[in-house]
Amino acid sequence: MALPKDESVPGNFTAAPPEEEEVRPGQNKSFTREESNKLGGDRALVSDFKQMKLEKEAQKNWDLFYKRNATNFFKDRHWTTREFEELRACRQFESQRLVLLEAGCGVGNCIFPLLEDDLNIFAYACDFSPRAVEFVKQNPLYCSERCCAFQCDLTKDDLRENVPEGSVDVITLIFVLSAIHPDKMKLALENISRVLKPGGTVLFRDYGLHDHAMLRFKAGSKLGENFYVRQDGTRSYFFSKEFLAELFEEAGFQSVTNNYVLRETVNKKEGLCVPRVFLQSKFTKPGQLQTS
Structure with missing residues (x-):
């Protein structure tokens, strides 16, 4: 499930072009005293009843999000191959067929640019929202010979029902894990591990701790440490490394x-x-990669 506002700040802000954008990998930024006081003062958590309701209605809230926004909300992520050189580097030879799983594909803003750019990729794509998956299948670029999209709750639906065990070279988790309750994140990771080849790679990108979006949450939005709910009922976690x-x-x-x-x-x-x-990260599954 691609997270709302993942690459922009709500309002009239837009991401600067790469040549105008300051990029500084390394240590996280620090909050100012005013920012720290704002977060520190927001100690009250959303009630247990509302938290249970949000968890129960998580899929419905994502479906409503895509009903409102259709395919118009996110820009295509043409930056993926630039940010993740591993999509090319993990191959032993250039013409090797790469099997990819995008866990949380949204409406396909990541997979379709990849499929256009690289003819030797086969992509599995799943999302929490059935409506998002239907948008993927309705895309003119969708072709069952190169892509297989299906609905899946990563925290409880076994991926092996749609993806052969140990068959995937690379899994992308891009602005996805933050939308899952922290208590269930490990379940999602264990699920994706089952379909990843030994030696295979997980490419991760998501909200980092101290991101500006944390400061935009109003009082009454806090679900737990670094975990918040938006007005539309979708949730966001902010990760420390x-x-x-x-x-x-x-x-x-x-x-x-x-x-x-x-x-x-x-x-x-x-x-x-x-x-x-x-937070941008790369993790591997222990073992030697079995190339096809």
Whole structure:
């Protein structure tokens, strides 16, 4: 499930073009005293009753999101191959067929640019929202010979019902895990591990701790530590690199890279600039990759 506002700040902000965007991998940013006080003052959590209701209605809320926005909300992610060189580097030879799983495909803003760019990719694509999956299947670029889309709750639906066990070279988790309740994140990772080849790779990108979006939540939106709910009922977790590394290691993965990426989202017209913090990581499944 591709997360709302994952690459922009709500309002009139848009991401700066790469040549105008400051990118600083490494340590996370720090909050100002005013920002820390704002977050520190928001100690009250959403009631247990509402939290249970949000969990129960999570799929409905995502379906409503796609009903409202259809395929018009997200821009196609043409930056994926630039940010994740592993999509090419993991092959032993250029013409090798790569089997990809996009866990949380949304309406296909990531997989279709990849399929256009690389004719030697076969992509499995799943999403929590049945409506999002239907949008993927209705895309003119969708072809069953190169792509297989299906609905799936990563926390409870066995991926092996649609994807052969140990058959996937690369799995992408891009602005997906943050929408899952922290107590169930490990279940999702164990699920994807079953279809990943030994030596296969998970490419991760999601909200980092101290991202500007954390400050935009109003009082009454906090579900737990670094976990918030939006007005539309969809939820967002903000990751520290330590939490993420521990989470993947507990699910049996090995960490290769795990860094914050700091960017600036700008509005030239209004002369405004806000800091964004993402966590970009690479994990592998222990064992030797079996190439086809």
